[in-house]
Amino acid sequence: MRTTWIILLFTVATGAALYLIFNRRSGNSLADAGGHTPDSIQHRTWLLVASDPTSLYYHDSAWFTADSTPLTRIPLDSALPITHNRQSPTTYILDYDHRYFYDVELPASPAGKPGSIQFHIRPVNDTLQVTGSLYTGNTLDIRFNGPMLNMYRSFMVTYNSKLPPDTSGVDSTEKSALAGASKTITVL
Template identity: 45%
Template sequence: MRTTWLILLIMVLAGGAMYYIATRPKVAAPYDTIALHDTPDSIRSKLRVFAAYDPTDITYRDSAWFQQDSIPLKEIALDTIAVSFDKNYKSVTFYLDYDHAWFYDVEVNKPGQDVSYQISFAVNRLNDSMRVSGIINDPLHDQLRLSGPMMKMYSSFILSYSRKLPPVTDSTQKSTAPDSMEPGKPATPPSRVITVLKK
């Protein structure tokens, strides 16, 4: 009799496990990964990475990064060689912060939320400044290589993305068309503007 009850209990447990596995939500694709490579340990130990999702402007003050409404940016912990993080976004901007002295921002746009990217950065010293190189790899499509100097940080500043700001509707403003601009001014406005609040 005990054997019958034991077999029945095992069948019930097996059926419950099969039902759980069958009804569990399926992940559309692996999580994104972000990694540092070819970066000296002395630099790696002072490097932090933050993420903001489709920001219009970002504020830095008191050694911290904030989005609109003073919401702190999400930090991606770099305590492993490659970190996995949520891939359910279409647009994200990463901020590499070296010792609160230099920063680099890079925007990543995806064709859809179910696409996973492999992102890697290398940070190295170049004379009196810092330089970043990296690869944003979409395993199913293509990869984007990037390289550039890090920007000097101030005690407090605002980083605004011009193309995401609403257009000027003031009729007293001068036209920004190239033929009406003053000599020596660029034909297109900068993609981002840094407003220094405190040096």
């Protein structure tokens, strides 16, 4: 009878040890990013603001406009909701730990009315999903939703709608002008 109890206790102890070994968390992962810890999404995400850029550059953890002016950085935990007075078109970039980014272009608000923008970031599969809303006063203007894109060590985002028209093209019909992409990401 005593041997049976010893075998039973040994089996339970071995099972508990195996359970703890195989269910151990290994480092930080994207699934852990949702909490309110120092390594959570809020503490690793920066909001960058650019006023009507034609192109934006990223190189070694720094964002620049075409004239090499650094973008204004705002910690995300101090930026929710963001109050702004958009007198000119503005581009907001969310940068998560220099691994993922999301950019949203906002038009100038009518008559310079102040508004607010809200972001919500959550982990989904192997990336982060951004959901946001833009309000002018109490009116909802834009609602956006999309995945954050992987970042490279050095790349450029070009907003094609802000570039001068191409005069070297053979087909200048309106249909071909609308067929192009709204932005281009070039890895440098």
